[in-house]
Amino acid sequence: MRADRLVSLMMLLQTRPKRTAGELARELQVSERTIHRDLDALSASGVPVYATRGSAGGVALLDGWKTQLTGLTRTELQALAAMSATPGGLSDLGLSAPLSSGLVKLAAALPVLQQPAMEYARQRLHVDASGWFTERESVPHLEVLREAAWQNRKVSLTYRDFDGKQSRRTVDPYALVLKADRWYLVAGTEKGPRVYRGSRIEGVRQRGESFERPARFDLPSFWREWCARFAEKGARYEVTLRLTADAEATLRRIRPSTEAPRFDSGQVADGRKTVVVDFEREAIALGQLCEVGGGFEVVEPASLRTRMIALATGLLAAHPDTSTDAPAIPRPRPS
Numbered sequence: 269m270r271a272d273r274l275v276s277l278m279m280l281l282q283t284r285p286k287r288t289a290g291e292l293a294r295e296l297q298v299s300e301r302t303i304h305r306d307l308d309a310l311s312a313s314g315v316p317v318y319a320t321r322g323s324a325g326g327v328a329l330l331d332g333w334k335t336q337l338t339g340l341t342r343t344e345l346q347a348l349a350a351m352s353a354t355p356g357g358l359s360d361l362g363l364s365a366p367l368s369s370g371l372v373k374l375a376a377a378l379p380v381l382q383q384p385a386m387e388y389a390r391q392r393l394h395v396d397a398s399g400w401f402t403e404r405e406s407v408p409h410l411e412v413l414r415e416a417a418w419q420n421r422k423v424s425l426t427y428r429d430f431d432g433k434q435s436r437r438t439v440d441p442y443a444l445v446l447k448a449d450r451w452y453l454v455a456g457t458e459k460g461p462r463v464y465r466g467s468r469i470e471g472v473r474q475r476g477e478s479f480e481r482p483a484r485f486d487l488p489s490f491w492r493e494w495c496a497r498f499a500e501k502g503a504r505y506e507v508t509l510r511l512t513a514d515a516e517a518t519l520r521r522i523r524p525s526t527e528a529p530r531f532d533s534g535q536v537a538d539g540r541k542t543v544v545v546d547f548e549r550e551a552i553a554l555g556q557l558c559e560v561g562g563g564f565e566v567v568e569p570a571s572l573r574t575r576m577i578a579l580a581t582g583l584l585a586a587h588p589d590t591s592t593d594a595p596a597i598p599r600p601r602p603s
Contacts, residue, residue: 274306274309277292277307278310280296281328282329286320286324286326286327287327288326288327289307289327291486291489292327295488315329316329316330317329345386346393348375348386348389349386349393350394360404360410360446361411405451405467406467407466409466410444410451415474417442417444420440420479421441421476421477422474422477422479423473423474423475424471424473425469425471425472426472427469427470428468428470429468438475439453439455439457439462439464440457440481441453442454442455442456442481442485443487444466445491447495450465450467451466453465453469454490461490461494463494504548505546505549505552506546506568507544507545507557507566507568507569507572508544508566508567508568509564509565510542510564510565510567515562515563515564516541518563519560523545550571554575554576558579
C-alpha cells in the first residue's frame with residue numbers, strides 16, 4: 269500500500285542523512301519515478317523533505333525533524349517475531365543475547381494494544397535457518413573482525429585461498445556478511461572492495477591505524493551486485509564425460525540447480541551419453557564425480573582422468589576382496 273511505503277520512506281530518510289532517489293528506489297523496490305512522486309506527496313503533507321544536486325547530492329529531511337509515528341503493522345510484527353526465533357549467525361558474533369534483550373525492550377515499547385500481538389505472531393511463525401546434517405564453518409577470528417569493522421580499524425590478514433595458497437595482506441574491514449551459514453568479510457583493498465571467506469582467514473591482527481569508508485559505499489547494494497557478478501562468472505573447468513542415464517541423473521541431483529544450464533548433453537553411443545560439464549575447479553569436479561559412484565568415465569581432461577584412476581586404484585588396494593565367490597571387480601584401464 270502507498271501509505272505503508274510513505275511511512276517506510278520517511279523512516280529511511282531518518283536513518284541516514286542523505287540518500288539518492290536510486291538508493292531509495294532499490295530499498296523500497298519501486299521505480300525512481302515512484303520515489304519522486306512519493307517525495308512530492310510527503311512535501312505536500314508537511315514533511316520537510318528536500319533534494320540537492322551534484323555528486324554529493326541526494327534527498328534528505330530538514331535537520332532535527334523526526335516523525336512521531338509509533339506502532340507496527342501486522343506484517344512488521346510477524347517479521348520481528350520471526351527474527352526473535354532465528355538469531356542464526358549472530359551467535360557467532362556474540363550478539364544473540366543482545367538481540368533477544370533488544371527485542372524484549374522493543375516489544376515493551378510498543379503500544380499496549382500491540383504487545384499481545386507480538387506473542388501471538390511468535391507462536392505462529394518460526395524460522396529455522398540451520399541445515400540438516402551440516403556443521404557451521406569455524407570462523408575463530410569473527411569477533412576481532414567485527415570490532416575492527418565497527419571501529420574502522422585496518423587489519424592484517426593471513427588468508428588461505430581455495431587452492432591452499434597462503435598469503436598475508438592488509439585490508440580495510442568494511443563489513444561482515446552471513447550467507448547460507450557462511451561468513452564473508454567485505455574489505456577495501458588497493459584494487460577496490462574484495463570479499464574473503466571467513467573460514468579461510470587463518471589469522472587477524474588489528475592495526476593501530478584507522479581507515480575512512482568510501483562515502484558512497486552501501487553494503488546491501490554492493491553485496492547484491494557482487495553476488496550477481498559471482499553467479500555470472502560461470503564455471504572455469506570443463507570435463508567431458510561418458511556416462512549412463514542413471515549416472516547423469518545422479519550428477520544432476522548432486523549439482524546445484526543454478527548450474528543446470530551449463531550441463532550440455534551430447535551424442536548417445538552404446539547406451540552411454542557423452543556430455544560436457546562445467547565445474548568451478550578440478551577439486552570440485554573430483555568430489556562431485558566421486559559422489560556419483562559409478563556409471564561414468566572421464567574422457568577429458570587427462571589430469572582429472574589420471575586423478576580418478578589413482579583414486580580408484582588406491583581404494584581397490586585398500587579394500588581387497590577376501591570372499592571366494594564374489595565376482596571379480598574390473599580394474600581401471602590406464603589412460
